[in-house]
Amino acid sequence: MSKQAKAAARGPLFGFIPRHVQGRQIRKALPHSAQYKAILNMRKKLPVYEQMDSFLEIFNRNQIMIIVGETGSGKTTQIPQFVAFSDLPHTRGKMVACTQPRRVAAMSIAKRVSDEMDGESRYKHSCGSELIVAVELGRQVGYSVRFEDMIEPGTTFLKYMTDGMLLREAMNDNTLAQYSTIILDEAHERTLATDILMGLLKDLAKRRFDLKIIVMSATLDAVKFQKYFSIRSDSEASLFKVPGRTHPVEVFYTQEPEKYYVEAAIRTVLMIHRAEKPGDILLFLTGEEEIEDACRKIKIEADDIASQDPDSVGPLVCIPLYSSLTPQQLQRIFDPALGPSQVGGPSGRKVVVATSIAETSLSIDGIVFVVDPGFSKQKVYNPRLRMESSLVCPISKDSAQRRAGRAGRTRPGKCFQDLLRFDYVDPPAPETLMRALELLNFLAAMDDEGNLTALGKLMADFPLDPQLSKLLIASPDFKCSNEILTITAMLSVPNVWLRPNNQRREADAAKEAFTVPESDHLTLLNVFNQYMLNKHDRNWAWSNYISARALAQAENVRQQLQRIMKRLDIDLVTTNDQVKLFTNIRKALPVELHPSCGLKTQPEWVISNEFVLTTRLYIRTVTEVRPEWLLENARLYFDLDSFPNGETKRALKRVQAKNFGLEKSRNETSRGRSRKGGK
Numbered sequence: 001m002s003k004q005a006k007a008a009a010r011g012p013l014f015g016f017i018p019r020h021v022q023g024r025q026i027r028k029a030l031p032h033s034a035q036y037k038a039i040l041n042m043r044k045k046l047p048v049y050e051q052m053d054s055f056l057e058i059f060n061r062n063q064i065m066i067i068v069g070e071t072g073s074g075k076t077t078q079i080p081q082f083v084a085f086s087d088l089p090h091t092r093g094k095m096v097a098c099t100q101p102r103r104v105a106a107m108s109i110a111k112r113v114s115d116e117m118d119g120e121s122r123y124k125h126s127c128g129s130e131l132i133v134a135v136e137l138g139r140q141v142g143y144s145v146r147f148e149d150m151i152e153p154g155t156t157f158l159k160y161m162t163d164g165m166l167l168r169e170a171m172n173d174n175t176l177a178q179y180s181t182i183i184l185d186e187a188h189e190r191t192l193a194t195d196i197l198m199g200l201l202k203d204l205a206k207r208r209f210d211l212k213i214i215v216m217s218a219t220l221d222a223v224k225f226q227k228y229f230s231i232r233s234d235s236e237a238s239l240f241k242v243p244g245r246t247h248p249v250e251v252f253y254t255q256e257p258e259k260y261y262v263e264a265a266i267r268t269v270l271m272i273h274r275a276e277k278p279g280d281i282l283l284f285l286t287g288e289e290e291i292e293d294a295c296r297k298i299k300i301e302a303d304d305i306a307s308q309d310p311d312s313v314g315p316l317v318c319i320p321l322y323s324s325l326t327p328q329q330l331q332r333i334f335d336p337a338l339g340p341s342q343v344g345g346p347s348g349r350k351v352v353v354a355t356s357i358a359e360t361s362l363s364i365d366g367i368v369f370v371v372d373p374g375f376s377k378q379k380v381y382n383p384r385l386r387m388e389s390s391l392v393c394p395i396s397k398d399s400a401q402r403r404a405g406r407a408g409r410t411r412p413g414k415c416f417q418d419l420l421r422f423d424y425v426d427p428p429a430p431e432t433l434m435r436a437l438e439l440l441n442f443l444a445a446m447d448d449e450g451n452l453t454a455l456g457k458l459m460a461d462f463p464l465d466p467q468l469s470k471l472l473i474a475s476p477d478f479k480c481s482n483e484i485l486t487i488t489a490m491l492s493v494p495n496v497w498l499r500p501n502n503q504r505r506e507a508d509a510a511k512e513a514f515t516v517p518e519s520d521h522l523t524l525l526n527v528f529n530q531y532m533l534n535k536h537d538r539n540w541a542w543s544n545y546i547s548a549r550a551l552a553q554a555e556n557v558r559q560q561l562q563r564i565m566k567r568l569d570i571d572l573v574t575t576n577d578q579v580k581l582f583t584n585i586r587k588a589l590p591v592e593l594h595p596s597c598g599l600k601t602q603p604e605w606v607i608s609n610e611f612v613l614t615t616r617l618y619i620r621t622v623t624e625v626r627p628e629w630l631l632e633n634a635r636l637y638f639d640l641d642s643f644p645n646g647e648t649k650r651a652l653k654r655v656q657a658k659n660f661g662l663e664k665s666r667n668e669t670s671r672g673r674s675r676k677g678g679k
């Protein structure tokens with residue numbers, strides 16, 4: 001046999017010993033295709049790629065490793081690949097996991113990495129058989145985000161996932177046996193899920209010596225993580241600093257009153273396009289609609305300028321970036337700008353219009369100008385009011401980042417015991433934690449001793465907020481679980497209503513046709529049912545100004561939730577009389593307990609899913625309810641003895657006197673009764 005034939009028969013991974021693999025072996029084993037080579041040339045310039053040897057040296061010798069490196073240095077795309085080469089997880093039926101706080105990042109990076117690894121790769125199994133594969137997204141490299149699992153068991157060896165998903169897996173298998181190495185990325189964002197994972201992994205590392213842990217961060221907070229993870233008294237977790245590579249970036253702040261910030265930002269972008277040197281632009285705006293709108297406006301104006309003055313202004317592409325885009329759509333932000341539209345003409349420019357997800361999770365090359373109107377939409381939890389709100393707020397880039405981390409940290413944890421004594425990197429604010437526990441207690445998911453109840457355990461099985469889980473589990477008692485399942489799915493997907501700027505009136509009229517007057521939740525149910533009847537008609541969604549993509553997603557989410565209900569023996573039931581059904585659904589909704597009642601809205605009592613605070617306070621997705629239902633179904637929450645004094649309390653007292661006057665004393669003795677749905 002010739003030398004080459006021998007080498008080919010052995011496969012490129014011949015001689016790789018797990019966790020003793022060296023950089024030169026990896027570089028020699030790398031595959032083949034033209035796309036692969038082109039990307040490889042880009043990868044070679046990344047600081048992390050240059051550090052492959054020193055990384056492997058530290059990784060091979062240590063169980064826990066902390067990595068710091070600036071955004072764009074190649075941490076997220078490169079490190080997990082090096083680890084996969086060193087771990088050879090497939091030879092042991094395991095995977096390498098890399099977590100991300102944001103689902104967009106998990107999806108788009110998995111796509112990128114599967115492209116980077118593209119080409120015919122050969123993998124030798126321990127049994128001796130050899131596998132020749134082209135790396136594909138969803139197969140060898142996959143991702144897992146809520147309601148979307150793009151992996152192939154047995155084939156996937158590298159899995160990008162949200163931190164929330166890994167936390168969920170840890171609830172079912174606290175040894176995380178599927179993984180050979182777990183990489184917690186973007187640790188500086190300090191989401192609640194990542195923080196809790198750090199505690200769990202620290203503990204797990206003492207029991208699973210074969211498990212390696214890497215914590216990656218873009219800031220020097222890393223020293224704190226290093227101290228935290230020093231689990232053996234004689235040694236610290238090792239710290240690996242990737243030397244930085246800074247690009248000059250110019251930041252333009254628009255100085256306009258709040259009301260006109262979008263217009264001001266668009267003007268600034270066009271000014272840069274017309275007058276500044278080559279280089280791409282990143283514009284921060286707050287949400288999907290605003291971004292799509294701005295893209296359209298910028299495009300129209302830029303085309304106009306380019307056609308008037310083709311000798312000095314090049315073509316411009318405008319690319320939106322927000323969380324509900326598909327991985328394929330997301331990948332467009334990494335496309336290079338267009339070339340000149342004519343020979344010798346000015347070169348093209350790319351404008352990415354993004355939400356704050358572009359701050360650290362996704363680094364985009366070629367950005368030279370950043371336009372930051374200084375607003376961002378945030379989910380902020382206020383423990384006093386016990387509510388989470390979407391806020392459009394003025395914010396510095398720095399504090400936007402800090403706040404995003406903080407908002408994430410306040411979501412109620414789902415089922416971790418002993419949260420008070422849990423080994424956190426930084427313990428959460430006591431008031432926030434107390435409210436989260438209190439919420440679980442109100443929902444009867446946790447008893448007064450802080451133990452998870454049977455209901456609480458059921459709730460934890462759903463990948464939903466506690467309120468929605470509880471609603472779903474309680475819904476058979478109200479004879480409407482079939483419908484509540486749909487509503488829950490609809491509440492878990494992006495906005496279904498399309499409202500193109502130049503067709504607002506038509507869109508509003510179309511929406512009107514679906515509207516159920518007393519309840520947005522019922523309206524959502526109605527849209528979904530209509531969609532199911534009409535989905536064979538490709539024009540239906542579009543001509544009704546409804547997002548077919550969001551509805552298809554809702555259908556998928558519904559199926560997934562239905563499977564969980566089936567597994568947990570929760571009945572799918574409905575009420576045949578339409579009027580009764582609608583009342584039942586509205587009755588079921590108050591178990592979802594949102595403290596919005598008493599707001600000055602048209603109906604006297606409503607429950608709602610979301611608060612949005614812009615220039616005014618709005619509530620979104622609202623259903624009118626009767627106050628006596630609140631007293632009946634959410635008794636612990638609306639306990640009048642401890643309810644804060646005020647208008648709401650007085651109104652509830654009147655309702656109580658009217659409806660429960662005689663029953664009152666009987667009910668009071670049965671507090672803590674077995675609750676509706678507490679099966």
Ligand code: CDP
Nearest residue numbers: 071072073074075076077108112334363365
């Ligand atoms: O994690 P870190 O910020 O250190 O860098 P990274 O996300 O690994 O990005 C490394 C390089 O890959 C950057 O030049 C990105 O622009 C590029 N990249 C890409 O082209 N497509 C993606 N989907 C993600 C990253």
Ligand code: MG
Nearest residue numbers: 075076360361
């Ligand atoms: Mg990264």
